[in-house]
Amino acid sequence: MTVGLVASTLGTAFAAARETRIPDAAIARAAQLRETALASDLGYRVTESLTTEVGARLAGSEADARAVAWAQAKFRELGYDRVWIEPVSFPKWERRSESAQVLGANAQPLTLTALGGSPGGTVEGEVVRFADLAALEAAAPGSLAGKIAFVDYTMARARDGSGYGAGSRIRSRGPSAAIRAGAAGYLMRSAGTGSHRNPHTGITRFDDGLTPIPSAALSVPDAQQLTRLLALRPQRVRVALDCGWDGTATSHNVIGEIRGSKLPHEVVLIGGHLDSWDLGTGAIDDGAGVGLTMAAGALIGKMDKAPARSIRVVAFANEEQGLHGGNAYARQHAKDVTRHQIAAESDFGAGRIYAYSSSAPAHAKVADEQIAQALAPLGIAHTPGKGGPGPDISPFAAQGLAWARLAQDGTDYFDLHHTPDDTFDKIDPQALAQNVAAYAVFAYLAASAEGGFGSAAKPVAPPSE
Incomplete structure (x- = not known):
């Protein structure tokens, strides 16, 4: 064997060792998780709770403060291992x-x-x-x-x-x-x-x-x-x-975490924004995003075998008036970007998810395809190279955070968006369950992967959602 061939062989072996893959056992468990989530109404009930018990949540209002208290209590009720808040200040x-x-x-x-x-x-x-x-x-x-x-x-x-x-x-x-x-x-x-x-x-x-x-x-x-x-x-x-x-007001990002089994200090982040405009009750924007990601994390927490990494769910503060919660999270966790495996945000209503894509680099393409295959039974197509990170994820993505997009059908979203008609009765329970299943499968598999999805401390210009 020539020296060149030896070097080539070693290089190929090194590249293969770095390739991100998801174990077959995790994929099998994700299939069962998918069916469990489809049969569950947990996301629907969590969304109902927020929009009924709190209602509209204009950033900085008394109802916004009640929403922060609600989110902390709901995370604990759902069995999250760790719950905390991080302050976010902004003009009121x-x-x-x-x-x-x-x-x-x-x-x-x-x-x-x-x-x-x-x-x-x-x-x-x-x-x-x-x-x-x-x-x-x-x-x-x-x-x-x-x-x-x-x-x-x-x-x-x-x-x-x-x-x-x-x-x-x-x-x-x-x-x-x-x-x-x-x-x-x-x-x-x-x-x-x-x-x-x-x-x-x-x-x-x-x-x-x-x-x-x-x-x-x-x-x-x-x-x-x-x-x-x-x-x-x-x-x-x-x-x-x-x-x-x-004047100014202070609200909070509310964070719940399901502890990982092997790499608990590394996280897969999912979430939505807790605030809303004041005309409706903020059901599609973004009570559904909060409800479905809270439910996805909770269902993962109930599994017999936890994923390797922790599942972190963030209910972001004041997205509506300028991504204040997302910017605050990116600033506070900037030094931990490599501990964030990948992130996805639900902030486009409660319609069925029809496409999946991510920022996965070449070494994570196999794992990305494995996630796509696990999502396919939900009617979700793999669309590599399409879309971008959700709003509150985008400030951190600009610092190098890997992101995923689970694209919801927004055909009717802007009939309701920011209006008095954004109310809980507009949500389809079956569509929301499909969202919960998709986010649960995505988060579980990403947290179970052997290898990373490309998060690194580097300035990037992620494509818009």
Whole structure:
């Protein structure tokens, strides 16, 4: 045998030794776990408990504090080995009241809701309609002086929620564009796909150096009504918002952990965000994510044989107003990125999961395929190279955390998202059980793998969800 061949053989053997695989015994146990989770209503009951006993959980509110207490108690009730909290501080925004009316010959009320981060105030002025954000951004400085800008963009429905990008940009960038053009107020067609008279809230931002103006979202039918009225004649509208920032608040990331059998200081992280907007009861956004991941961890904890690594479930604080919980977790655990095997977050409702992908590097492709095969009986396709980490996972993923995506069917998600209609009755128990089964199988197998999934302390630019 030549020296070159020896070196090649040794190199191949070394590479094979580093290849991440999941033992056959763990795959067999995961199959039973999958069937147990499908037959369980635990995720549904946990979600019901949160949305019923606490209800809406606006970050920094009294209900937010009750949600933190609820989550700690629920983790303990479910048998988690360790439960703790980590503080998260942020500016506190409050909503008190809101209304709007068309004035003059066509006088009538409009249904709207203040955008999170909007200041309070009452403004009255002529409405100027724009078809999209680009049209508003092209408006000349001063051209909207004393007027109310109205962006009437129709968000597209999509299974993967891809239409939300344009809709959310209108919410986040539109008010600043309106201010630059001199507007006294800002209205937008809700970033949503439903036809019910429910406006969609969500956080907005104002660029540095600009004086914020009252900013709100009209329900889709009211936006359509205002467009028809504008086709008849110029219209004046009065918008009255009582809302705004009120100091700072401290909430908490709530964390529960099922202890691993061989490598307990290494973790597979799953979770959702505990806060919600205040209009509904935060069932699909994101009570379901919290409920299903809590249930997945609990079902793993009840197995006869624990996985090698610990299962960590995080109920993140204040995702809605700027990923505050996710950023705080990434800062606090930055030195432990290599102890995090891989992470996945559920924050896209309660629809069935239809696809799985991850950031697994070449040496973990076999294990990644093994996980995909175990998920296939749930109707989940393997889609390597697709998607990105969930919102609260993304700050840590940017530091090198390995991530997985379990893509939920969001065809109807934006009918309900950030509206008064985001309530528990919208959740399908069977679909939620499928989610629990998928997260349980994924977490158990990742925690049982012999080898890692690529987490390392390194700056990366993960693709967006």
